[in-house]
Amino acid sequence: MTTAPSGDLAISTRGLRKTYRSLRGRSVAVEGLDLDVPYGGVHGFLGPNGSGKTTTIRMLLGLIRPDSGTMTLFGQTVPQHLPAVIGRVGAIVEQPKFFPQFSARRNLELLAGAIGAPPTAVGRVLTDVGLADRAKDSYRSYSLGMKQRLAIAATLLKDPDLLIFDEPTNGLDPAGIREIRDTMRRLGSEGKTVLVSSHILAEVEQVADTVSIIGHGRLLASGRVDELVGGQASLSVKVGVADVPAAHQVLQAAQLDARVEGAHLQVRGVADSADITRLLAAQGLYVNELVPQHADLESVFLELTAGQGPGTVAPPHGRHAGTDHASTEGGDL
Numbered sequence: 107m108t109t110a111p112s113g114d115l116a117i118s119t120r121g122l123r124k125t126y127r128s129l130r131g132r133s134v135a136v137e138g139l140d141l142d143v144p145y146g147g148v149h150g151f152l153g154p155n156g157s158g159k160t161t162t163i164r165m166l167l168g169l170i171r172p173d174s175g176t177m178t179l180f181g182q183t184v185p186q187h188l189p190a191v192i193g194r195v196g197a198i199v200e201q202p203k204f205f206p207q208f209s210a211r212r213n214l215e216l217l218a219g220a221i222g223a224p225p226t227a228v229g230r231v232l233t234d235v236g237l238a239d240r241a242k243d244s245y246r247s248y249s250l251g252m253k254q255r256l257a258i259a260a261t262l263l264k265d266p267d268l269l270i271f272d273e274p275t276n277g278l279d280p281a282g283i284r285e286i287r288d289t290m291r292r293l294g295s296e297g298k299t300v301l302v303s304s305h306i307l308a309e310v311e312q313v314a315d316t317v318s319i320i321g322h323g324r325l326l327a328s329g330r331v332d333e334l335v336g337g338q339a340s341l342s343v344k345v346g347v348a349d350v351p352a353a354h355q356v357l358q359a360a361q362l363d364a365r366v367e368g369a370h371l372q373v374r375g376v377a378d379s380a381d382i383t384r385l386l387a388a389q390g391l392y393v394n395e396l397v398p399q400h401a402d403l404e405s406v407f408l409e410l411t412a413g414q415g416p417g418t419v420a421p422p423h424g425r426h427a428g429t430d431h432a433s434t435e436g437g438d439l
């Protein structure tokens with residue numbers, strides 16, 4: 107059921123749908139997406155490759171048209187009222203073009219002139235992304251992480267309220283990823299709204315205040331990261347035992363969700379891990395390792411999509427993060 111958006115939202119979509127025409131007919135990229143991004147802080151827009159993140163962002167920015175559904179930015183319906191709000195939005199969807207032989211500062215000065223931003227903005231944004239002391243260096247001498255930070259600096263020239271970054275850490279090494287993460291965190295804590303898409307859940311988990319997880323163009327879960335992770339209904343336990351296949355059989359016979367993972371068993375949905383030792387010991391199988399696993403976004407996502415083959419999306423599993431702010435949804439494609 108589609109519910110009305112509430113509260114202070116930077117972005118909201120309802121029933122958003124987009125299909126692409128291909129040689130095999132029409133394929134659905136976004137299917138009835140309801141997305142709410144609160145005002146202020148970092149919001150992770152997460153989902154596997156091909157789940158519809160870029161398509162959604164392109165629709166929000168007016169680059170492509172949805173087949174159906176509604177979208178608002180700062181409460182204004184888009185694309186109809188995009189001209190009224192686009193000045194408040196900075197986005198990196200593709201790698202911007204900079205002159206390789208010019209310094210970072212010169213590149214930004216040219217850009218500021220082109221978009222009518224005050225020249226004083228250049229120093230401010232270079233500081234914001236931590237490039238002030240490298241501002242005189244030529245763009246071509248920059249590392250990938252620095253180039254990406256310069257791209258972020260360019261989006262900040264207009265001093266936007268909403269920043270949209272599509273997979274900003276793609277192709278970066280761990281140091282570059284950390285630089286971008288720190289930059290996003292700083293912007294979010296300054297009161298800006300940062301929407302960051304990624305297929306790497308663990309990466310965004312560290313920086314996002316709230317997230318929306320999508321699969322096959324639909325919302326699977328949304329809410330505060332701590333609530334989604336804390337709402338993990340049941341414990342997952344790593345079990346070490348000498349005879350893994352035999353233990354697997356015993357636990358499955360007891361209706362536990364046990365899977366073989368390498369030389370261990372991973373058992374989900376356990377209320378009390380003592381049940382595992384008791385069940386196995388009763389069959390002469392003795393546990394040599396029993397490690398409760400900490401829930402993270404990855405495990406939330408896997409739980410949401412558990413048992414679903416390619417091309418489908420998990421039903422809700424009855425799991426709810428347990429507060430008014432977090433929710434889970436799902437459905438078949």
Ligand SMILES: Nc1ncnc2c1ncn2[C@@H]1O[C@H](COP(=O)(O)OP(=O)(O)OP(=O)(O)O)[C@@H](O)[C@H]1O
Nearest residue numbers: 126127135153154155156157158159160161162305
């Ligand atoms: N221009 C296009 N023409 C046809 N199909 C497209 C087009 N753009 C995207 N798609 C398809 O739509 C689906 C969603 O793609 P999209 O790029 O929005 O996903 P994504 O979540 O951003 O993935 P990634 O993380 O790989 O960027 C995919 O199946 C993709 O192949």
